[in-house]
Amino acid sequence: MIDPVAVIGAGVMGHGIAQLFAAAGAQVRLHDVDTPRLEGALREVDRSLLLLVEEGVLQAQAASAARARIHPTTDLEGALRGAALVTECIPEILDAKHALFARVERVVAADALLVSNTSTFPIARLAEGAVHPERMAITHYFNPAQLVPLVEVVPHPSMPPGRVERVMEILSAIGKRPVLLRRDVPGFVANRLQAALVREALHLLETGVASAEDIDTVLTEGPGVRWPFLGPVEMVDLGGLDVWRRVIDNLAPELCREEGAPAHLRERVERGDLGAKTGAGFHDYAGGRGEARLRHRDRALVRLAELKRRLEEPPRD
Ligand SMILES: NC(=O)c1ccc[n+]([C@@H]2O[C@H](COP(=O)([O-])OP(=O)(O)OC[C@H]3O[C@@H](n4cnc5c(N)ncnc54)[C@H](O)[C@@H]3O)[C@@H](O)[C@H]2O)c1
Structure with missing residues (x-):
C-alpha cells in the first residue's frame, strides 16, 4: 500500500x-x-x-x-x-x-x-x-x-x-x-462506450420509437443483464463474428450520427431540468425519489460486487 x-x-x-x-x-x-x-x-x-x-x-x-x-x-x-x-x-x-x-x-x-x-x-x-x-x-x-x-x-x-x-x-x-490504456484518447474507453449508447438511446427517444421507461427497460432487462459478466468483444466471439459482421453492416447506416447533444436534451438543460439533482429529467424525481434511486443503486452495486466475487471463486470440488 x-x-x-x-x-x-x-x-x-x-x-x-x-x-x-x-x-x-x-x-x-x-x-x-x-x-x-x-x-x-x-x-x-x-x-x-x-x-x-x-x-x-x-x-x-x-x-x-x-x-x-x-x-x-x-x-x-x-x-x-x-x-x-x-x-x-x-x-x-x-x-x-x-x-x-x-x-x-x-x-x-x-x-x-x-x-x-x-x-x-x-x-x-x-x-x-x-x-x-x-x-x-x-x-x-x-x-x-x-x-x-x-x-x-x-x-x-x-x-x-x-x-x-x-x-x-x-x-x-x-x-x-x-x-x-495503451494510448490517450478523449473519453478513454468507458466514456466512449457509454456515450455511443446514450446518444443512440436519446435518439430513439427523440424520434418516438419507445418511451423513456421502455428504453431503460430494454437495456436493464436485455443486453445489460449480460454486461456485468460479458464484455462487448467477447459477446461478438460468442455470438459469431459472421453474425456481427452482418449486424454492423446492416445497422451502422441507420444509427444516430449527430455530432452534438440532441435538441430535447439541450431544452431540458436550458430550463433547469437536470435530472435527479433538480427533481426532474427524462423521469420524475420529485418527493425524494432521486435520493431513493441513488441509495438503491448503491445497495445494488454492493450486492452485485458480492455476487461477482462468489461467481469468480473456484468451485469447491
Ligand atoms: N462526477 C463524476 O461522475 C466523475 C466521474 C469521473 C471523473 N470525474 C472527474 O473528477 C473531477 C472532480 O469531479 P466531481 O464530480 O467530484 O466534482 P465536484 O464539483 O463534485 O467536486 C469538486 C470539489 O473540488 C473543490 N475544489 C474546487 N477547486 C478546488 C481547489 N483549487 N482546491 C481544492 N478543492 C477545490 C470543490 O469545492 C468541490 O468540493 C473532475 O475532473 C471530473 O471531470 C467526475
Whole structure:
C-alpha cells in the first residue's frame, strides 16, 4: 500500500476515493477549499460505510477505523506535506488543475505520485508546465468511486515502467480493477462506450420509437443483464463474428450520427431540468425519489460486487 495519501477536492468523486484508501489502511488527508463540502463529504463517507456494514461486507470496527483515518482539512500545504500519493479531484477546469499541480509540486517529495481523476483532459495537457511530468498519471474512477471497480489509467509518456506498475499495484491494493490504456484518447474507453449508447438511446427517444421507461427497460432487462459478466468483444466471439459482421453492416447506416447533444436534451438543460439533482429529467424525481434511486443503486452495486466475487471463486470440488 501507499501512505499517507492526499485527496484534493471533496466533491462527488473525492469522498469516495478518500474512503477507498482509508478502508485499505492509509492515512488520508482530504482537502477542499470549501468547509461545507468537506462536511458533506464526511457525511457521505459515513453513509457509505454504514451501507457496507449493513450489507455484511465490512465489520463495524473496520468501518470506524477507516473513518478515523480520514483527516479533513482546508490547508492544502498541510495535506500535501509528506504525501506519497496525491489524487486530484477538483472541477474539470484546466487552468485550475494547472494552478493546483504547480502548488502540489512545490510541496511534495520528488518521488511522490501525482494523479488526476480528469474525465476529459489528456495527460500531456495536464502535465504542461510540470517540473516532473514523469510522476504524473490519470487515474479515472467511476461514480460512485467507492463501489465501481474500474479505474482507467493513463500514465504520462515519460513515466518509467516501474512507476506505472506501482500505480497499478496501488489501485489493486485498494480493491480496484485498474485498466492501463495503451494510448490517450478523449473519453478513454468507458466514456466512449457509454456515450455511443446514450446518444443512440436519446435518439430513439427523440424520434418516438419507445418511451423513456421502455428504453431503460430494454437495456436493464436485455443486453445489460449480460454486461456485468460479458464484455462487448467477447459477446461478438460468442455470438459469431459472421453474425456481427452482418449486424454492423446492416445497422451502422441507420444509427444516430449527430455530432452534438440532441435538441430535447439541450431544452431540458436550458430550463433547469437536470435530472435527479433538480427533481426532474427524462423521469420524475420529485418527493425524494432521486435520493431513493441513488441509495438503491448503491445497495445494488454492493450486492452485485458480492455476487461477482462468489461467481469468480473456484468451485469447491
Ligand atoms: N462526477 C463524476 O461522475 C466523475 C466521474 C469521473 C471523473 N470525474 C472527474 O473528477 C473531477 C472532480 O469531479 P466531481 O464530480 O467530484 O466534482 P465536484 O464539483 O463534485 O467536486 C469538486 C470539489 O473540488 C473543490 N475544489 C474546487 N477547486 C478546488 C481547489 N483549487 N482546491 C481544492 N478543492 C477545490 C470543490 O469545492 C468541490 O468540493 C473532475 O475532473 C471530473 O471531470 C467526475
